[in-house]
Amino acid sequence: MNSLDYVLNNIDSLDRESMDEAKKRLDRLIKPVGSLGKMEEICMQLAGIYRKKELDTSKKAIIAFAGDHGVYEEGVAPDPQSITYLQFPNFTKGLNGVGVISKFVGADVIAIDVGINCDHKLDGVIDKKIRKSTSNMAKGPAMSRDEAIKSIEIGIEAANECIDNGYKLIGIGEMGICNTTPSSAIISVIDGCDPAEVTGMGAGLKKDRIKHKADTIRKAIELNKPNREDAIDILSKVGGFEIGSMAGVILACSARNVPVVLDGFISYAAALLAYTLNPITREYMIASHTSAEPGTQKALDMLNLSTVLNMDMRLGEGSGAALAFNIIEASNYTYTNMATFDEIDMGR
Ligand SMILES: O=C(O)c1ccc[n+]([C@@H]2O[C@H](COP(=O)([O-])O)[C@@H](O)[C@H]2O)c1
Ligand SMILES: Cc1cc2nc[nH]c2cc1C
Numbered sequence: 216m217n218s219l220d221y222v223l224n225n226i227d228s229l230d231r232e233s234m235d236e237a238k239k240r241l242d243r244l245i246k247p248v249g250s251l252g253k254m255e256e257i258c259m260q261l262a263g264i265y266r267k268k269e270l271d272t273s274k275k276a277i278i279a280f281a282g283d284h285g286v287y288e289e290g291v292a293p294d295p296q297s298i299t300y301l302q303f304p305n306f307t308k309g310l311n312g313v314g315v316i317s318k319f320v321g322a323d324v325i326a327i328d329v330g331i332n333c334d335h336k337l338d339g340v341i342d343k344k345i346r347k348s349t350s351n352m353a354k355g356p357a358m359s360r361d362e363a364i365k366s367i368e369i370g371i372e373a374a375n376e377c378i379d380n381g382y383k384l385i386g387i388g389e390m391g392i393c394n395t396t397p398s399s400a401i402i403s404v405i406d407g408c409d410p411a412e413v414t415g416m417g418a419g420l421k422k423d424r425i426k427h428k429a430d431t432i433r434k435a436i437e438l439n440k441p442n443r444e445d446a447i448d449i450l451s452k453v454g455g456f457e458i459g460s461m462a463g464v465i466l467a468c469s470a471r472n473v474p475v476v477l478d479g480f481i482s483y484a485a486a487l488l489a490y491t492l493n494p495i496t497r498e499y500m501i502a503s504h505t506s507a508e509p510g511t512q513k514a515l516d517m518l519n520l521s522t523v524l525n526m527d528m529r530l531g532e533g534s535g536a537a538l539a540f541n542i543i544e545a546s547n548y549t550y551t552n553m554a555t556f557d558e559i560d561m562g563r
Contacts (some may be wrong), residue, residue, distance in 0.1 A: 217372040219364055219463075219492075225470040226495045229263030237262035237270075243555040248522045253523065254546040257501065259475065261547065264474050264499055265383075266514055270547045272384045272474075275540050276323040277533035278373050278464050279306055281340075282330030282456035284397060285351035286435065290426040293391040293419045296348075299392045300333040305458055306390070307339035313532035315389050322386070324533070325377065329369055329392075330456035343369045345456050349397075352435040356452045357397065363451035363459055370463020378471045383539060385468055386476035386503070387461045388533020395508060398455035398484035400432045402514050403489045404441050409433070413510025418529075432506030446491035454488070461485035466487070466492065469499040474534040476543070479506035479529060483514035490518055496547065503539030 239260045242248050249255060261270045281303045287296050301557050307310040308325040309318045317324045327341045332348040345365055349357040358366070377385060395417035403410040410432035414425060432453075439452035450459050462485040467488075468475035477486055477500055489496045504524040505511055515522065523539045 217368055217375060219367050222466045222470045223493055226493050228495055229498050230266040233266050233268055234259045234263040236268040239551060240268060243557060244553040245556055245559055245561055248455055253315050254549060257543055257546040258550040261474060264472055266472060272547045274378055274382050275384035276325055276382045276397040277317055277386040277388045277537055278325045278364050279533050280327050280457035280460040281390040282331050283332035283391060284393040284455055286353055287350050288351055289353050289431045291396045291431050292417060294392050296332055296392050299376045299390055300331045300337060303340055303390050305337045311532060312534040313537055316534050316537040317320040317341050320537055320539055322540055327373055329366055329460050349455055352453045353431050356439055357454055358451050360447055360451045363424060363447050366412035366459030367458045367463040370460035371467040374464040374467035374535050378473055384474055386533050386536030387464050387482050387533055388478055389457045389461060389481050391455060393455050394481050396428060396432060397453055397455040397458060398481045400435060401449055401484040401487060404436060404443050404449050405491060406513050406517060413513055446488040450488055450517060458485050462488040465489035465496050469496040474501055475499050476501045476503050476539055478503060478533050478536040479531050480508040480511060481531055486518055487514060500503055504535035
C-alpha cells in the first residue's frame with residue numbers, strides 16, 4: 216500500500232460522469248453559465264476526483280517535509296542552513312507563515328523531518344530522517360536511488376495515514392534552506408532548458424550571485440547526467456529528500472482520490488517528478504499560487520496547470536496552499552448552497 220510500485224499501478228483518471236453531473240448542477244445555479252469561472256472548474260475537478268457530485272472539503276491538512284542540501288556549501292543560498300531546523304518546529308505551533316495561515320483557514324499542519332542537518336529532536340516534528348542532508352550534487356549524486364525511493368515512500372505513507380484519518384483535502388509544504396537550487400535543477404532537466412532560465416533569488420540571494428547559482432546547477436547536471444525520462448534518476452542525482460516526499464504525497468493522493476494542492480516553486484519540482492512517474496497525477500493537482508520565482512511559468516506550462524492565486528508570494532512552507540484552501544472551500548460552499556433555476560422562479 217505504501218510502496219511506490221503499488222501506488223503507481225493504482226492511479227486512475229478522474230470520473231467523467233461525476234464531472235458531468237457537477238457541470239449540470241453548476242449550469243442550473245441562478246447565474247449565467249460559466250460565470251463563476253475557475254470556481255466552477257475547481258468544483259468539477261473535485262467531483263471527478265471524489266467520484267461523486269456531493270463535495271466535502273472540510274477536513275484539510277498541509278503535509279510539510281524538511282531537509283537540508285549538500286550543495287549549500289557552494290554558496291547558493293542567502294541564509295544559514297540552521298534556519299531549516301530552527302524554523303521547522305514553528306510549522307506546528309502556528310507561529311510561522313504556514314502555521315498562521317493554516318490556523319486561519321482551519322487546516323492542520325503535519326511536519327516531517329526527512330533530512331534536516333541536526334542531531335536533536337525537534338518539537339512537534341515527526342522524525343523520518345533519511346540522512347542529515349543530501350550530498351553535494353555539484354560533486355556527485357545528491358542521494359542514492361534507494362534513498363530517492365525511500366523519500367517518495369515516506370510521502371506516500373504520510374498521505375495514506377492522513378487519508379485514513381479522514382482528511383479530504385491535502386496541501387504540500389516544505390522547509391529547506393537551499394532547496395530552490397535542486398528545484399531549479401529538476402525543472403531544468405525535465406524541460407531541457409538551460410538552468411539560467413529557471414534560476415532565481417530563492418529566499419533572497421543577491422542578484423550578482425544568481426549566475427553562480429545557475430552555473431552550479433549546470434555543473435551538477437553535466438556531472439551527474441540525469442535521465443530526463445526517469446524521475447527517480449533525476450531525484451537521486453539533483454533532487455532533495457523533501458522534494459521526493461512531496462512527490463510521494465501527490466502520488467498517494469492521486470491513488471486514493473484526494474485532491475492535492477501544490478504550493479510554490481519547490482512543489483512544482485515535486486509535481487513534475489510525480490507527473491514524470493505517472494502523467495495522470497496532474498488531474499489531481501490544484502495549483503494554489505504563482506510563485507515569484509522565475510521558472511514558475513515553465514513548470515506550470517509543462518504540467519498544463521493554471522494557478523488559483525497570483526500573490527507574488529515566495530515563502531514556501533505550504534503557505535500558498537493553505538491560503539488557497541479558503542478559495543477551494545468557498546467554491547465548494549457556493550456550488551453546494553446556491554439556489555437553482557428549478558428552485559426559484561427567475562422567469563426562465
Ligand atoms: O515557494 C516558493 O516559491 C519559494 C521560493 C523561494 C524560497 N522559498 C523558501 O525558501 C527556502 C529556499 O530558498 P533558498 O534561497 O534557500 O533556496 C525554502 O525553505 C523555501 O521554503 C520558497
Ligand atoms: C526565516 C525564513 C523562513 C523561511 N520559510 C521558508 N523559507 C524560509 C527562509 C527563511 C530565512
